[in-house]
Amino acid sequence: MNGTLRNDSRGDKVFSLVNGAIVTLFFISVLYPIVYIVSASFSDSNAVVSGKVWLWPVRPTLEGYAAVFDYKMVWTGFKNSVVYTVTGTALNVFLTVLAAYPLSRKDLYGKNVFMILFMFTTMFTGGLIPSYLLVRELGMLDTIWSMIIPGALTVWNVIIARTYFQMSIPDELLEAARLDGCNDFQFLWKVVIRLSGPILAVITLYYASANWNQYFNAMIYLKSQDHYPLQLVLRDILIQNDVDTAMLAADPQDAARREALKILLKYSLIVISIFPLLVVYPFVQKFLVKGVMIGSLKG
């Protein structure tokens, strides 16, 4: 698209070289920390602490992972996060489709009023305390419901889905289905959903990653550790440095070794927590990008 080699001038060659160098620099600065963390997590704990790890694992071990594996809270959190993410995302997608389809219809009477009702919530909110008091009033504190219901719908995703429906479901299809005696419920279920695979994938991924990564609601709504999602367990270990050293398989007398193992545990934990992302990501990347593209269109 941008010219071919043969008519490149000298200036263009310099430009391409500088451009390539700058992009490469950014590429490396994003990639390097990730590579380092993965390498460190597989290295000997003393090598990590004394700074012998630069790029590749040094004296590779699975010590760190063994420590994570023995750490009970991590698995409780992991299990809870799976439950919250799966049920939450199912509800998210269900409600989003229910909201987005009617809003995509030209003949919805009062459509502008509904759109304003939705959009206004993205510009103004009641705030932290009124929301907290509401959840408390509803008796959801410290229950799984507080992890699922208050964040059941994201207006941004409704808008993306609506834009997609408007673009991809032609009016003629609705007219034809009507002539065959199809009502709106049947049309949504039998036609719209079947034609909307890509957008369902996009919003499912957005919701799932938001649910999986979410910690703040859990922090204010949950009290008992048994209900903690993974992110909250990670916060205790990674940020509040609250590691139960009894769970580390090191000689309790050897303080230095215990400290080193604690750091290794953190690196391994970081890798484990981004592992699902690293595995799934290459396959779903195109959907994530697609969501941005649809979102950028003015509906």
Place this chain on the structure above:
Amino acid sequence: MSMSVTGRKTRAARRTERRPAIKKLIHSWQLYVLMALPLLYLIIFKYVPMYGAQIAFKNFIVTKGIWGSEWVGLKHFERFVHSYDFWRILKNTLILSFYNLAASFPFPILLALGLNYLRGRVFKRAVQMVTYAPHFISIVVIVGIIRELLDPRTGIVNKLLGFIGVGPINFMGEISMFSSIYVWSDVWQHAGFNCIIFIAALAAIDPALHEAAVVDGASKLRRMWHIDLPGIMPMAIILLILSTGHVLDVGFEKVLLLQNPINLKASEIIDTFVYKVGLTSQVANYSYSTAIGLFKSVINLVLLIVVNKIAQQSKQASLW
């Protein structure tokens, strides 16, 4: 065939327009049924809290409820504005916000332009793949990574700095470092993903413009400046408007995690203050906390409207 379909459609549309309101309501009843649940959610979890925000003007007492508590007018707002913390918190919020805007706004544009002129297809895809990924890492893990890598004793950053004879620097213990740590880790995490939208805008530019420019002997740099940049300007302006409307919404979940007793002087922002006053202090003050939050929401809303007005008047892209 297609003629008859469109003909029928316009006739149907004309019929719909002439119908009285009640008929239109009945016509859409199935759509209303579909929307009922999402609307119920919106009303309960978005609009009821807005109604509840009136406790900012009251002395909220739990046993009396929202409605039963007495009105105190602007007392809580005055208390906040006159409080010892006010200027410090407002300053921290604004510094962090504008610093972040200044750094994170140009980077995605530069990256998109750079990628657009990259030759190797495989390398281009690799760069995109890798730089988009951090966007999906959770805030907790990002802050965990920051803390490990910046650790004065065992972190790799200080090891690398030691290589060139600098440091060790206790990054998390330096008040002046806080905003930079926040901002540049944000650029690291999001610049890649945020450039997608500009790559799309660049792809939408008419190739004929470039071809004509090449014929006229324009260099790549000139084409970038005179064709690509104007081509993505409307998108950039919309995004700038959107972020101005959230100038006081610094990524507070991240700030909260980055806070420690040392950097608190620079890291206390409006939202973290709201959280602490309302939910973690010994004597939780719901009304005061809500008032501070409302103060912020209203300023955000006003800013959004004002900036959009300016954009409209200068005949550039606008939100509505």
